[in-house]
Structure formats: C-alpha cells, structure tokens
Ligand SMILES: Cc1cc2nc3c(=O)[nH]c(=O)nc-3n(C[C@H](O)[C@H](O)[C@H](O)COP(=O)(O)OP(=O)(O)OC[C@H]3O[C@@H](n4cnc5c(N)ncnc54)[C@H](O)[C@@H]3O)c2cc1C
C-alpha cells in the first residue's frame with residue numbers, strides 16, 4: 302500500500318486537476334486517480350464539445366440568414382464530419398493541456414489510471430493497488446441521469462455524450478428535457494439541419510428561469526422550426542433504431558428518428574464504495590458536505606458536481622480555490638457565500654445571476670423590476686440581433702442589484718457586468734451614472750435600469 306501520500310484526489314475534473322497541481326506545488330505529495338479521459342466532463346463531454354459545435358451551428362445560421370443584411374451566401378451545406386473533427390481537435394488540445402499540467406507537477410504529483418473505490422476510511426483501491434492519505438478529495442463528477450420513462454430500457458437513445466459524437470445527422474431528433482442540455486443541443490442540431498422536437502413536462506423551457514426569460518427563448522426556437530411539446534410528461538417510449546415515438550400525457554405522440562435523453566445528471570458515487578469510508582450520501586447519491594466541503598468522514602472532502610449544488614465548471618473551479626485555501630489554513634470564503642452566475646449557450650444566450658423574480662416573490666424580498674426588450678438597444682438592431690430581454694431586480698431599500706437575466710446576443714458576457722456590481726455590493730446607480738460607449742450592448746443594461754422611476758431622467 303502506498304502510504305507516502307499527503308493528499309489523494311479522486312477524479313481529474315474541474316476542481317481535481319488544479320487542486321492536485323497546486324497542492325503538489327505547495328509541497329504536498331499527491332496522487333490523482335482518473336478512470337477515464339483526463340479533464341473530466343467539461344473538457345471531454347460537456348462545455349468544450351458543445352460550445353465548439355455551437356460555433357459551427359451558428360456559422361450555418363449566420364450564412365442562412367445573411368440575406369437579411371443584404372448578403373447572399375448561396376446554399377448552405379453543413380459538413381458534420383468537419384465540424385466534429387474541429388470539435389475533436391479542440392477537445393484533444395484541452396485534454397493535452399491537462400496532461401501537461403499534471404506531468405509538470407511530477408514527481409510530487411503521481412497520476413494513477415483506473416477506477417478508485419473506497420475500501421476503508423481514507424483508503425481506496427485502484428487496479429489492484431491500495432492508496433491511502435490523510436486527506437482525500439472526491440471530485441468524481443456526474444453522468445447523464447435517465448428519467449424513468451417506460452420503454453426507455455428497450456428503445457435506443459442518445460445522451461449528450463453520444464449526441465456530441467454523431468457522425469451522421471439525425472433526420473429528426475426528439476429531445477426529452479428542455480433544460481440546459483436539451484436547449485443547447487436542440488438548437489445545435491436544428492441549425493445543422495435536423496428536425497427537432499423538445500419535450501418537457503414543465504410548461505416552459507429552462508423551467509427554473511422566470512417565464513419572460515423562457516418565453517423569449519421559446520419564440521426564437523419556434524421561429525427556427527424547433528417543435529416544442531411542453532407541459533405534458535412523457536408516459537411511454539416506443540419504436541426502434543431510426544423510428545422512435547414518445548407518448549405524452551393527454552394522448553399526443555411525438556415522433557422522430559433519434560431520441561436524446563437530457564433529463565439531468567446523477568453523481569458518480571454509486572460504485573465509489575462510500576460506505577466503506579464512512580462518507581454519507583444524500584438520497585440522490587450526492588456526497589453530503591458542509592460549507593467547507595467536509596464530508597461525514599474526517600479528512601475526506603468533496604467538490605464539484607458530486608457534492609451537489611450548482612453543476613457548473615466555474616463552480617467546480619471555484620470549489621478548488623476555496624478548498625485549497627481552507628486546506629492551507631488561510632481560507633475565509635466558503636461554498637455558501639458566493640455568487641454563481643450561469644449561462645445557457647443558446648442563441649440568444651441566457652445569462653442569469655442572483656435572484657429570479659419568482660424567487661424574490663417566494664422569499665418575500667422587496668424588489669423593483671426593470672425590463673427592456675433587446676429590440677430597444679441600438680446595437681442589437683444594427684447588428685440584426687434584436688431577440689431577447691434585459692431584466693434587472695433592484696432592491697428599493699439600498700438600490701443594490703438583487704438579480705438579473707440577460708437574454709440576448711452576448712447575454713452571457715453582459716450578465717457579468719451586473720454580477721460584478723453585485724459582488725462589489727454596488728448600487729445600480731453606478732450603471733446609470735457611468736458613461737457607456739455607443740453603440741454597445743452594454744447600453745441596454747443602462748437603459749434597462751433607467752426604466753425604473755427612481756433612475757429616470759427628469760425634465
Ligand atoms: C453537455 C454538457 C454541457 C455542459 N456545458 C457547460 C457549460 O457550458 N458551462 C458550465 O459551467 N458547465 C457545463 N456543463 C457542466 C460541467 O461540465 C460540469 O459541471 C463540470 O464538468 C463538473 O466538474 P467536476 O470537476 O465536478 O466533474 P467532472 O468534470 O465530471 O470530472 C469528474 C472526473 O472523475 C472521474 N471519475 C469518476 N468516478 C471515478 C472513480 N471512481 N475513480 C476515478 N475517477 C473517477 C471521471 O472520469 C471524470 O473525469 C456541461 C455539462 C454537459 C454534460
């Protein structure tokens with residue numbers, strides 16, 4: 302058994318890699334165990350492949366719609382193989398970067414390939430070898446969860462991982478789930494030329510967002526020819542390769558050539574042997590942690606998707622920063638006191654931070670809501686990107702921003718302006734008083750908050 306370790310990291314995800322590398326640089330003897338490709342979900346099956354392919358799909362969309370700007374691009378042909386090759390090249394580049402980062406940390410960092418399984422407190426077995434350390438960090442991530450719809454055990458279906466590796470375009474993709482994955486991939490495949498239907502039991506796409514946010518996206522999806530079957534649960538799935546049918550509550554049937562199941566993600570803890578280590582899981586299998594990432598087992602910490610909470614790369618990466626400082630005894634931040642923006646990379650993008658209107662009402666938080674359609678922003682009209690809406694919730698007591706959503710071109714970038722003000726505890730008046738360059742999308746943020754009576758220009 303290897304007993305010369307200070308830290309054992311399980312999983313080379315968005316928290317595990319920087320934690321392992323920085324702890325090694327800080328003098329710790331570290332082993333990092335990875336059972337799959339280096340870099341975890343984000344690099345291999347998540348952010349990188351989706352956003353790279355979305356760029357190709359957008360290029361097709363821009364070429365198809367260029368006529369609106371007086372440019373004739375001719376018939377648009379999508380070379381799916383070339384788009385996939387480009388995606389694979391970017392993924393390989395990022396994965397190689399991870400490998401180099403880990404190798405550069407040798408000899409204090411040792412990379413171990415294989416599935417880790419706890420066999421005792423702070424001790425795992427990997428490919429016949431036992432590794433133990435006084436500190437163990439669980440960063441095992443998550444994988445697609447398949448909703449329990451009758452028939453799914455017999456009908457072939459894709460998850461996001463398979464869909465991102467397709468080499469032939471589905472004639473018609475039926476997507477179960479209108480969340481992040483469902484929305485991003487629905488538009489991606491529609492723009493590549495597939496027919497697409499999205500099914501979700503919620504009455505709106507992106508059901509956690511405010512209705513106005515979802516509605517803005519739904520309008521664009523419908524216009525692009527994406528069929529939305531919302532508000533009815535899938536009751537049964539039938540068919541076989543090349544012909545699938547989904548029966549919905551109420552009797553409607555949605556048909557397609559391929560089925561994509563995008564109904565959330567479950568943690569990779571079921572085969573981790575957490576019992577043997579005294580690591581408690583919640584009823585959905587996520588590792589239970591406190592604000593400082595401590596699990597129920599002394600010396601064992603959990604970060605990233607497997608620890609519950611927001612399933613984002615930026616959250617996992619921030620977990621690494623917070624836990625690194627805590628382990629070195631200098632931490633002030635915890636996982637509970639942070640602002641977590643999120644962006645859905647549809648077109649228009651959906652950037653959100655802080656409270657939604659629905660959450661503010663449910664919590665009884667007083668607010669004033671500023672809204673502005675994107676079509677009122679000069680820049681949006683000039684570049685022919687008028688879809689979307691800006692929504693900012695302002696606290697009437699101190700004029701601080703409580704939350705915001707920017708649906709629109711570059712909405713994922715713009716929301717960070719509002720997030721930065723929130724992080725700084727600044728008043729929304731800062732947006733009003735500053736001089737913004739014209740014509741920019743940012744002017745839309747200023748114009749939006751100036752729709753509130755308290756910030757309006759007076760005669
Ligand atoms: C299609 C898709 C698109 C996404 N797009 C975005 C996006 O645009 N922005 C964003 O912020 N987030 C996005 N996400 C979410 C993001 O990918 C995850 O939140 C993030 O990767 C979580 O990182 P992590 O470190 O917790 O785990 P992961 O990155 O999943 O890494 C966990 C690692 O642990 C390994 N592992 C698991 N079990 C074991 C074991 N027993 N032994 C050894 N190794 C093990 C796995 O092989 C994996 O490499 C997307 C996800 C998907 C599926």
Ligand SMILES: NC(=O)c1ccc[n+]([C@@H]2O[C@H](COP(=O)([O-])OP(=O)(O)OC[C@H]3O[C@@H](n4cnc5c(N)ncnc54)[C@H](O)[C@@H]3O)[C@@H](O)[C@H]2O)c1
Nearest residue numbers: 448477478479480481482483501535563564565612644645
């Ligand atoms: N841009 C990003 O940051 C990004 C992109 C992709 C994924 N992610 C992360 O990955 C996670 C997983 O994404 P996801 O889209 O799989 O999950 P999600 O939780 O975002 O959405 C799942 C959707 O499936 C629906 N659903 C549940 N059961 C269903 C059923 N039986 N039939 C039809 N629909 C059903 C839900 O109503 C929900 O709308 C996200 O929560 C997010 O944290 C992030």
